[in-house]
Amino acid sequence: MTEKKEETSEKRSLNFVEAIVEEDLRSGRDQGKVHTRFPPEPNGYLHIGHAKAICLDFGIAEQHGGKCNLRFDDTNPVKEDVEYVDSIKEDIKWLGFDWEEREYYTSDYFGKLYDFAVELIKKGLAYVDDQSSEEMASQKGTPTEPGSHSPFRERSAEENLDLFQRMNTGEFPEGSRVLRAKIDMASSNMHMRDPVIYRIIFHPHHRTGDRWKVYPMYDFAHGQSDFFEGITHSLCTLEFEVHRPLYDWLVEHLKADDYRPRQTEFNRLNLSYTVLSKRVLLNLVKEGHVNGWDDPRMPTISGLRRRGYTPESIRNFNDSIGYTKVMATNDVGLLEFAIREELNKRAPRVMGVLDPLKLIITNYPEGKTEEMETINNPEDESMGSRTIPFSREVYIERGDFMEDPPRKFFRLGPGREVRLKSAYIIKCEDYKKDEQGNITEVYCTYDEATRSGGPEAGRKVKGTLHWVSAKDAIEAEVRLYDRLFNDPDPAGHKDKNPADFLNPDSLRVITGYVEPSLKEAKPLDHFQFQRLGYFNVDPDTTPGKLVFNRTVTLRDNWAKRG
C-alpha cells in the first residue's frame, strides 16, 4: 500500500527534452544511445545560464546511461584564450559533472572541416566570394525580400578550389575573400541565403597557432563536430532555432549511414535583477564595477561559488525552473530559496554581531567567564554542540535594543526582559547615551536560575538575542552584498547601458565581532550568523584576517510585517 504511494509520488513529469530522448530510445533511434555535448566558446567565464545548459547536457546523458562530451567551440581565435579553457573546466567539475576523457576542441577538426569544405566546392555547393562584407550584405535582401546572386556565384569548381587553398596560405588579406555555401538566395530563412562558412583570420589561434589562415564559422563547424563525435542530441538555446535548417543541410551533405545528430532548442535562462551576457559581464570587469569575474556579486559560477552557493543548490535551482520553449524570466528569489534551503540543513549556527552595542550585566561578577554550551545546528543533532564564552560585557546587535520600542517589537527595551541565546534571561535596567543621542551602553541584570539548562530555563520571554563576549570576540571583515542592479531587467532597456542600473550599495564592507570558535574557519566554509543570514569564509581570509561574505539573508518576516 505505502509502496505504491511512494512510487507515484516519486514519478516526476519529464521536461520536453527528456520526453524526446525517451521517445527516441523507445523507437530505437541511434541504437538506443544517448550522447550529448556541452560546447562553450572559451571567450569568457561560465555563468549561471551556462549551468542550466550543463545540467541538461550532462543530466540527460546521466539519466539515460549515455555520455556527454566537453567541447570547446574555438573557431574564432580573435576572441578566445586558454585562461577561459581552464576556468570552464574547473567550473564544470565543481558543479559535479564529469566528461571523463572526452575533452574535445572544434580546432581538432579543422583538418576534417577543411576537407569537407573542399568536398562541397567540388560538388558545386560552395564558392569563393571576393566581395566586401558590405556588398554581400546589400545582396542579402531582407526577411521579406529575396536576395540577389553574387557575381562570383558561378565560378568553376577548379577556380574555387584554387582560391580557397590560396586563402589558407595567407596570400589574400583578411576580409578580402570568404567561402560561402551555395544554397538559396531567395530562401525565407536568412541563414540559407548563401551563408559564409569560412573566413580569413591571421590572428594566431590559442591551440593551432598560425597553422591556419582560414577558419570555419559556427554554423559550418557545429553540426559537423556533433557528427564527428557521434552526438545524438545536440541541445542548444532557442535563438538557434532558425539555424537548424542550415545545420541539417550541412549534416546531410556529410552523408554516412542513416546517422544524423539532431538539434533541439530549449529556453535560455533569464534571471530578474541579473545580466547574463558575457559581453556585459566582461564590461563590468573591465570597467571596474566589480572586482573580477569571481566577484561574489557576479552571476558567474566562480562568483556564486565565492559568494557561498553550493553546486547542489545550483542544481536544485535548475531542476526547479525546468526546460521549455517559452521565453521566461525567473525570479532571482528562486535561486536564493535554493541556497537557503540547503544551508538551513548544512550550515552550523554561530554567533556574530555586525553592528555592536555594548551590554553590561551589572550583577555578573567582573572577571568571570563561563563556557556556555550551544547546539551547532537544530536542524541536525548529529552536528553536535560547542561552548562559547560568556562574561560580564557582551556585544549585542544595535538593532536589538530600542529606547522606545513599538508594540510588536520582541527584543530589548527599557525595563524589558529577554534571553541571551544559550545563556541567561536578562532585564534592561538602564542605558547611556552620548551628546548626539546615540545609545552607547545598555545596563542589565541577569537571573542566574535562568541559565540555559538551569532550573528556570523554561521561563518564557518575548525574545532571544544573539551576543558575543566583548573580551573574547574576534574581529572579522564582513562583506554584505545586495543585488548588483536595481532594475528588474537591466539589459532590457533599449539605448541604455546595463551599467546605468548598477546598485551603488551592492557591496558594504563592515567590521563585525564573531565568536572565538570561528578562528578555525576555512575558506568557503559556511555558517549561519543567527538572524543575520548565511555567510561563508572568503578566500581573501589569511591567518590574521578573517573575511566573511554574506551569501544570502534569512527570510525576515519582521521587516515585512512592519
Add this chain to the structure above:
RNA sequence: UGACCCGUGGUGUAAUUGGCAACACGUCUGAUUUUGGUUCAGAAGAGUCCAGGUUCGAGCCCUGGCGGGUCAACCA
C-alpha cells in the same frame, strides 16, 4: 508587413491516448520555537491570449485572429 518558435495563477513549471487545471517560489493567516529562522497547519490567487469549429466532453485537435520572441555578424 516573410520564415520559424512561443502564449496556463504575481513568477516559473505540470496536466497519461481529449475527461471537471496540479506543483514550487512568492503572498496572507494561525500554531510551535532559547534564531521574528526552521517546522507544522491553513487561505487567497488562473478557468488555460481571443473568436469560432470538431466532440457527450478541449489547456490539449482544427481554422482565423491578437500578442511576444528569434533571424538580414567574415560572433557563438
